[in-house]
Amino acid sequence: xxxxxxxxxxxxxxxxxxxxxxxxxxxxxxxxxxxxxxxxxxxxxxxxxxxxxxxxxxxxxxxxxxxxxxxxxxxxxxxxxxxxxxxxxxxxxxxxxxxxxxxxxxxxxxxxxxxxxxxxxxxxxxxxxxxxxxxxxxxxxxxxxxxxxxxxxxxxxxxxxxxxxxxxx
Numbered sequence: 807x808x809x810x811x812x813x814x815x816x817x818x819x820x821x822x823x824x825x826x827x828x829x830x831x832x833x834x835x836x837x838x839x840x841x842x843x844x845x846x847x848x849x850x851x852x853x854x855x856x857x858x859x860x861x862x863x864x865x866x867x868x869x870x871x872x873x874x875x876x877x878x879x880x881x882x883x884x885x886x887x888x889x890x891x892x893x894x895x896x897x898x899x900x901x902x903x904x905x906x907x908x909x910x911x912x913x914x915x916x917x918x919x920x921x922x923x924x925x926x927x928x929x930x931x932x933x934x935x936x937x938x939x940x941x942x943x944x945x946x947x948x949x950x951x952x953x954x955x956x957x958x959x960x961x962x963x964x965x966x967x968x969x970x971x972x973x974x975x
Contacts, residue, residue: 832867839873852879855886864892870899875910888926888974896931897966903935905959916944919964925975932965 815829822844827835839846847861851874855861868891874883891897901914916933923930933944937960942948954960
């Protein structure tokens, strides 16, 4: 998929996520994970990163690839994502929507991201369903039109742009 999406990228040089972001030309890479793998910052996203860890660094791109569904304090998690993102920065959420029984604590729906964006003044740059290796633009009738069963694995991808430095709502 990377070779198809990024034909000029040296995909053979990618073995960990940090390599991928380097190949995209992003100079600074940080990740947060309780396991500490791949030089991860060992932070608990259920806690405010600024107060708990004095962590104030912000980024042009913040990704949430299957993380927040494993945390209890959803408000704090999304506040942390907001606070990690620079004004005009991009946030990409890729999270389970249905069919992931016993995978985590939460599943997400497009309406959540639309409401999150409206409350925080984010621009919605893209909203997609992910089935297998394919992305489909979100529409209210997509699941019905495509006969997607409730037991099928489905993720939601939300691409948002933070427009201001206003506090998280």
